[in-house]
Amino acid sequence: MSTAMLTYLFVGASFSLYIGIAIWSRAGSTKEFYVAGGGVHPIANGMATAADWMSAASFISMAGIIAFLGYDGSVYLLGWTGGYVLLALLLAPYLRKFGQFTVPDFIGERYYSKAARIVAVICLIFISFTYVAGQMRGVGIVFSRFLEVDITVGVIVGMGVVFVYAVLGGMKGITYTQVAQYCVLIFAYMVPAIFISILITGNPVPQLGLGATVADGSGLSVLAKLDKTLLDLGFSPYTEGSKATVDVFAITMALMVGTAGLPHVIVRFFTVPKVSDARLSAGYALIFIALLYTTAPAVAAFARLNFVETINNTSYAEAPGWFKNWEEIGLIGWVDKNEDGVIQYAAGAAFVGSPTFNGAKGVTGERSLTNTPTDSTNEVYADRDIFVLANPEIASLPGWVIALVAAGGLAAALSTAAGLLLVVSTSISHDLLKKTLMPEITERQELLYARIAAAVAIGVAGYLGINPPGFVAQVVAFAFGLAAASLFPAILLGIFVKRMNKEGVIAGMLTGLIFTFAYIVFFKFVSPELNNSENWLFGISPEGIGTIGMVLNFLVAFSVSRVTTAPPAYIQDLVDDIRMPTGAGVAHKH
Amino acid sequence: MGEQKNGSSDQGAEEGIYHHEGGNLPTHGHHDEETLKEDVVRLYWRANLKLLGGLLVIWFVVSFGFSILFVDVLNEIPLFGFKLGFWWAQQGAIYVFVALIFVYVVLMKRIERRFGVDDD
Numbered sequence: 001m002s003t004a005m006l007t008y009l010f011v012g013a014s015f016s017l018y019i020g021i022a023i024w025s026r027a028g029s030t031k032e033f034y035v036a037g038g039g040v041h042p043i044a045n046g047m048a049t050a051a052d053w054m055s056a057a058s059f060i061s062m063a064g065i066i067a068f069l070g071y072d073g074s075v076y077l078l079g080w081t082g083g084y085v086l087l088a089l090l091l092a093p094y095l096r097k098f099g100q101f102t103v104p105d106f107i108g109e110r111y112y113s114k115a116a117r118i119v120a121v122i123c124l125i126f127i128s129f130t131y132v133a134g135q136m137r138g139v140g141i142v143f144s145r146f147l148e149v150d151i152t153v154g155v156i157v158g159m160g161v162v163f164v165y166a167v168l169g170g171m172k173g174i175t176y177t178q179v180a181q182y183c184v185l186i187f188a189y190m191v192p193a194i195f196i197s198i199l200i201t202g203n204p205v206p207q208l209g210l211g212a213t214v215a216d217g218s219g220l221s222v223l224a225k226l227d228k229t230l231l232d233l234g235f236s237p238y239t240e241g242s243k244a245t246v247d248v249f250a251i252t253m254a255l256m257v258g259t260a261g262l263p264h265v266i267v268r269f270f271t272v273p274k275v276s277d278a279r280l281s282a283g284y285a286l287i288f289i290a291l292l293y294t295t296a297p298a299v300a301a302f303a304r305l306n307f308v309e310t311i312n313n314t315s316y317a318e319a320p321g322w323f324k325n326w327e328e329i330g331l332i333g334w335v336d337k338n339e340d341g342v343i344q345y346a347a348g349a350a351f352v353g354s355p356t357f358n359g360a361k362g363v364t365g366e367r368s369l370t371n372t373p374t375d376s377t378n379e380v381y382a383d384r385d386i387f388v389l390a391n392p393e394i395a396s397l398p399g400w401v402i403a404l405v406a407a408g409g410l411a412a413a414l415s416t417a418a419g420l421l422l423v424v425s426t427s428i429s430h431d432l433l434k435k436t437l438m439p440e441i442t443e444r445q446e447l448l449y450a451r452i453a454a455a456v457a458i459g460v461a462g463y464l465g466i467n468p469p470g471f472v473a474q475v476v477a478f479a480f481g482l483a484a485a486s487l488f489p490a491i492l493l494g495i496f497v498k499r500m501n502k503e504g505v506i507a508g509m510l511t512g513l514i515f516t517f518a519y520i521v522f523f524k525f526v527s528p529e530l531n532n533s534e535n536w537l538f539g540i541s542p543e544g545i546g547t548i549g550m551v552l553n554f555l556v557a558f559s560v561s562r563v564t565t566a567p568p569a570y571i572q573d574l575v576d577d578i579r580m581p582t583g584a585g586v587a588h589k590h
Numbered sequence: 591m592g593e594q595k596n597g598s599s600d601q602g603a604e605e606g607i608y609h610h611e612g613g614n615l616p617t618h619g620h621h622d623e624e625t626l627k628e629d630v631v632r633l634y635w636r637a638n639l640k641l642l643g644g645l646l647v648i649w650f651v652v653s654f655g656f657s658i659l660f661v662d663v664l665n666e667i668p669l670f671g672f673k674l675g676f677w678w679a680q681q682g683a684i685y686v687f688v689a690l691i692f693v694y695v696v697l698m699k700r701i702e703r704r705f706g707v708d709d710d
Contacts, residue, residue, distance in 0.1 A: 064682075071661075074679035078653050081684045085649045088691045089642055133664055207681060211671035221671025239676045241667070248658050274709045276699060283691035290684050295679040390638075581702055581709045 003399035007146045010400075010407040014184050015161050018414070021180060022173040030447050033170030034101040034426050037269040037511055038385030039448040040175055046284025048178035048267045051185065051415035053080075053259075053285070054292060055131070056138025059185060059412035064387035066210070066300035067307075070238035070551035073300065079480075081257025081286065081293050086260040086488075088282030092269040093101045094495045094578045096278035101270065102423070103263040103430040103487060110494040111502040112571055114436055119509050121427050123486045124263045128420045129262075129460070130479045136465020138413035141385060145329055153464050158414060159462040166418045166425075167454045172416045175271060181411035186291060188408020192392045192401050193295045196302045199395055214305075226305050233308070234347035238301070244533060247407040250544030251459055257550055258480030259490030263427075264419040275581040303387045304484055306394045311380065316364040322393035330355055331383035334366050335373050348376030355381055421461060425453035462469060471475030477521055481542070485549025498575045504561025512553030519545045639676040641697055645690050652683045 027033040040048070058080070066073030097107055103124060108117030124280045135153055143154025165173040184553065192207075197209035201222060214225050227237040236242050243251075268285075310320060316334065326332040333355030334343060341364045360368045389409065393399045429450035434441060441449070472479035486509045493500040493508075520542045522532040533539050540548060566572075656664060657679035664675030672681075702708035 040676050071676055071679060072677075074657060076659055077680055078683055081687050082649065082653050085645075085690050089694055143611060211669070211677070213671065223671060223673070239673050241661075245658060249654060252653065276695070276702075276709055279691070279695045279698060283688070283695055286688050286691055287646060290688050294681055294684050334624070365611070576631055579638075580631060580707055582707050 003402050004146075004148065006400050006403035006407045010403040011147065011168040011410060014407045014411060017180055018161060018177045019164050021176045023168045025169050025172045025176050027168070027170035027172045027447075030443050030450065032172045033447055033450055034430065035267070036170075036172040037190050038099075038174045038271055038563040039273055040271040042127055042272055042281035043284050044175070044179050045272050045277075047182040047283040047288055048175045048283055049281065049285035050270075050288035050292075050580055051182035051411070052174075052187065052268055052419035053265055053289060054182075055416035056135050056409065056411055056413035057476075058292065058296075059189065060138050060141065060388050060409050061385050062297045062388075062401075063303065064390075066297055067304040068384055070236075071241040072243045072248065073297075074241075075251045075255060077293055077297060080259055081290060081484055082252070082298075083256040083259025083284040084282055084289070086256060087265065087269075088286070089261060089278055090352060091266065091495070092278040092282050093275045093477075093581065095266060095491070096269050096272060097275045097581060099510060101268070102426050103266050103382065103491070104427055105435070106494065107487075107490050107505075108431065108435065108575065110571065111490075111500075111505050112568065113506065115436065116490075116502055116506050116509070117431055119506060119513075120487065120490070121431050123301050123482055123509070123513065127262065127466055127479045127487075128264060128424045129464070132417050132420045132424075132457075132461045133464035133495035135413045135417040136461055139410060139417075140465055142389070142406050142409045142413070145389065146326070146402070146527070148290060155462050155465040158410070158417075158465075159458050162414055162418050162421065163455065163458050166458065167423055167451050169269060169424055170450065170454075171267075174187070174422055178415045181227055181287060181415040184188040184411040185415070186288070187402045187410040189292050189388075191404060193299050193302075195397050195401065196306070196395045197220050200302050200305065205297045206302075208310075208482070210298040210301055220299055222305065226301055229305065230310055233312070233345065235334050236589060238304070245510055245535070245543055246539050247536075247541050250538075250540040250547040252544075254478050254484045254544050254546035254550075256490050256570075257484040258482075258546055261483035261486075261491070262479070263483075263487065264423045266425055266491075267426075268419075274308050299388065299391065301574070302525050303391050303394065306391075307382070307387075308336070308345060308559060310394060311343050312391075313342060315342045315365045316366055317341065318496065320388050320393070320396075325393075326382075326386050327385070329481060330357065332384050333357075333369055333371070333381040335369050335372055336362060336366065341362070344377055346376060346377045346378040347372055348378050350376065350378045350381050354383070362498075417461060421454055421457045424457045425450050425505040428453040428457075478517075481516045481520060481546030481549060484518040484546035488555040489550055489557065493554075495575070495578060498572050499561060501559065501561050501564055501567045502559040503564040504559075507560040508553040508557030511556040515552055516549035566581050603632065606705055630705050630707065634707055637701045637705070638698070641694065641701065647696055648686065652678060652686045657683050 030036055062076055065076065095106055100106060100109065104117045104120035107120040108114065136158065139158040140151035140154050143149050143157070144151045147154065165177050170575065185266060194204050194207040197206040198204050201209040201212035202211040202215045203212045210222055213221050215221060218225060220228065223239055227239055229237055241248065272278050272281050311323065316336070323332060327334065334348070335351055338344070351369060351373045353371055356370045357367045358370045362368045389405060392405055429446055433449055434446050490505050491508050493505060519537070523542045531542070537548065554580060597657050656675065659678060663674035664678065665673040667674040699708060
């Protein structure tokens with residue numbers, strides 16, 4: 001069977017599985033729609049959380065980014081796993097005890113304020129849509145490369161599948177499809193990683209292969225060889241960073257705290273039966289996540305090594321098929337600067353901007369570019385997103401592995417998109433309509449509104465996927481920075497500081513939000529030419545500024561709450577109640 | 591290693607507080623249920639905070655300490671095919687994060703049993 005046939009088969013089979021699960025687990029009440037009835041087993045919830053969390057960015061982009069950044073890529077590994085420690089220790093058990101449906105629910109009730117609830121809803125919707133646009137782009141890439149269909153068709157098919165299980169099944173449908181999607185995505189990630197680890201080092205465990213000796217007789221370890229190879233080509237060594245320590249610190253902190261404050265992750269812990277299950281479930285979630293996150297740096301190093309060795313000083317005529325396939329999609333570009341027909345790879349950009357083709361073919365058969373070449377000897381442009389997807393081809397693995405990776409990438413993108421869309425729809429139907437604008441609606445009406453909101457949200461996400469705003473990549477920093485600067489401090493203070501009142505928390509959230517928002521907008525959109533470390537506050541880039549936003553949030557919240565009245569007695573009792581694990585709402589079995 | 595040491599010293603401290611304060615309970619005068627319940631809430635919460643503090647110190651040390659602030663120093667030390675600082679940043683810290691959550695699950699259950707507030 002051809003690779004394309006296999007890919008259709010794998011993707012088709014996995015999609016049917018997701019839809020089958022959705023039909024089996026239809027939601028009948030708002031509790032089932034919002035929190036899956038609260039009866040999900042901690043291990044199942046751990047898997048669902050892992051799939052919910054690991055997005056197209058984790059599956060497709062992360063290893064590629066690390067492959068290029070080397071040590072500096074550690075911020076993603078540390079940030080996106082370390083946040084779970086904060087979540088498990090500081091937030092999840094208490095929010096489960098609180099036992100409502102959404103994150104704005106907690107903020108609205110704890111701070112006895114509709115204004116606080118609305119601020120939280122705004123943060124949540126902004127964070128979630130920023131994130132979901134990236135997922136839809138991931139779906140588009142996989143479809144256009146592996147199934148050779150138009151990106152638009154790909155996104156519409158993806159939307160259709162998410163529509164079926166999110167609108168029908170709500171949280172209940174999403175939970176069990178996410179369990180299946182985790183299994184698909186982790187299998188799809190591990191199989192090629194293991195193959196490549198064996199090929200390069202002879203060690204089947206990628207985590208160990210990363211530190212093993214390259215099986216080419218050189219006697220060097222993978223990382224030592226990579227350092228040496230890159231140095232020879234004019235790059236800085238792989239294992240040493242080039243970012244300033246203060247910036248690495250701030251970015252890691254913003255990503256960690258932002259992770260713990262992401263609404264679609266937090267709500268997963270509303271779905272387990274007990275408070276202690278919320279803790280346990282966070283532990284399982286991190287095991288499932290760590291499996292991929294400790295493999296990714298190995299994949300990154302192997303991919304970089306493989307890429308350099310197969311491409312550098314190879315004549316274009318003899319270049320492997322994948323090089324030309326990705327060139328066809330426009331994610332690889334080659335300009336033969338010295339006109340020798342041989343591909344030279346070195347440090348520095350090959351040309352200005354991302355590749356734009358003029359439709360003609362060059363002397364050696366490559367797609368001609370209209371970009372202005374740079375002075376660098378480098379002739380190759382390679383988009384970071386291709387590394388995981390191209391890895392099986394680069395390592396010449398069999399067709400079924402390539403098909404598997406396509407199905408895995410889709411599982412990662414769809415599971416995260418569904419989780420995000422659900423929190424958007426519940427915050428609209430529950431927080432905005434039921435709790436604020438239309439308190440008189442019945443549960444059935446609320447459920448209907450939730451489904452309508454989910455359908456509309458999917459439509460918006462699909463539109464963003466087909467017409468990606470040019471700034472998608474730039475705004476990812478928003479999602480984490482804003483979650484770190486707004487939601488996380490508000491929730492944390494609500495649990496750990498009894499004296500915190502609505503005045504303090506609203507002032508804090510707005511300060512964190514506006515400061516972080518303004519800083520990112522200024523450096524990313526208003527004056528991008530100033531976006532360098534000389535102009536940054538304390539040398540912190542827009543990616544890490546959420547950390548400062550968070551500190552400001554805490555400072556303002558404490559100062560304001562000092563000079564305003566303490567929260568009413570019933571709120572202080574509520575806090576006492578949240579802190580005790582006993583007496584959480586009873587769950588029902590599935 | 592650092593973990594275990596911290597965990598056990600924390601436990602000792604909790605035990606100490608509990609027995610100590612427990613012994614002092616009658617000095618509150620009334621034995622009424624309300625006072626007792628408030629004491630349990632307060633002591634349970636204090637034990638929880640101590641445990642949290644200890645675990646978060648480890649969390650900070652392996653991520654921001656070993657992996658970022660002291661990475662250059664640790665990189666001088668080889669660990670199999672890795673430089674030690676690089677290994678912490680891309681592997682080691684993640685393993686410790688997983689361990690921290692499970693240590694918390696187990697020790698928290700123990701604290702809750704001791705105060706009679708576990709949810710089983």
